[in-house]
Amino acid sequence: MFEMSKNVTFQGTVVEYNWENPHTHIIVRVPESAGKETAGTWDIEGGAVNIMAKQGWTKTTFKPGDPITVVGHPMKDGSKGASLFYVILPGGKRLYHDIARPNADGSAPPPSQP
Amino acid sequence: MSVLPLLNWLQNTGWATALKESALVFPFIEGSHILALSFSVGMVMMLDLRLLRVSFRSQPVALMMEQLMPWTMSGFGIMLLTGFLLFATQAVKAWGNTFFRIKMILLILSGINALYYQLRYFPKMAEWDRAGTPLGVRAIAVLSLIFWIGVIACGRTMAYEL
Numbered sequence: 001m002f003e004m005s006k007n008v009t010f011q012g013t014v015v016e017y018n019w020e021n022p023h024t025h026i027i028v029r030v031p032e033s034a035g036k037e038t039a040g041t042w043d044i045e046g047g048a049v050n051i052m053a054k055q056g057w058t059k060t061t062f063k064p065g066d067p068i069t070v071v072g073h074p075m076k077d078g079s080k081g082a083s084l085f086y087v088i089l090p091g092g093k094r095l096y097h098d099i100a101r102p103n104a105d106g107s108a109p110p111p112s113q114p
Numbered sequence: 115m116s117v118l119p120l121l122n123w124l125q126n127t128g129w130a131t132a133l134k135e136s137a138l139v140f141p142f143i144e145g146s147h148i149l150a151l152s153f154s155v156g157m158v159m160m161l162d163l164r165l166l167r168v169s170f171r172s173q174p175v176a177l178m179m180e181q182l183m184p185w186t187m188s189g190f191g192i193m194l195l196t197g198f199l200l201f202a203t204q205a206v207k208a209w210g211n212t213f214f215r216i217k218m219i220l221l222i223l224s225g226i227n228a229l230y231y232q233l234r235y236f237p238k239m240a241e242w243d244r245a246g247t248p249l250g251v252r253a254i255a256v257l258s259l260i261f262w263i264g265v266i267a268c269g270r271t272m273a274y275e276l
Binding site for chain 1: 133134135136137138140141144203204273
């Protein structure tokens, strides 16, 4: 379903932050200026509430209108969806999806693809 | 009249929202829904296989039905309740899901199938129980197996379409 070896960075605005089971979803609008690959409205799919909470996410991590930088694995079929890898918070801290835990020392996992 | 406003109201009730956002109660209900399958559908399948003379051949159908029914009905009750709670957390999405709709149709067909058995064959069970199941009863058993396998397959598949 997702091209797991491919990482795409989406920079835009949160339209919806759906903190819910069975999967959280962040709807992100990326402006035209970002370029052809990422422009548009994307559905970034995360994990279940308890899985995300263990990574430090909460119900209030994002709200509609917030700027967001999120890295995800895009859908194989080219539709505007992606599996959440991590977000970069304004302070530079990363919040990961469970399947991509940071290393034990807190450093980022090895980058798979730019 | 559309049901969408009603479904929208349902999924936005305080309890549905709390359930949707809960870390532990939601998976507990999901698990209970699956566990209840073994008590309801599991028993139904055993009975269907008995009617087809595949399992428990030495046991009278009447005895099996009498002893399995309380388990089947309690399991079905838990399944219905937990299923409704899970539905409530994303009612609008589920309603628009093709597999959810097929699942509901199969559940209704399964209910009609069981009702037909109860009306047509159950009262005369003493006549055929020992002798061997009539063709009609076997057909009902096959349909029941198909419907329930379909219900489970659709239930599982709809999660990948939401």
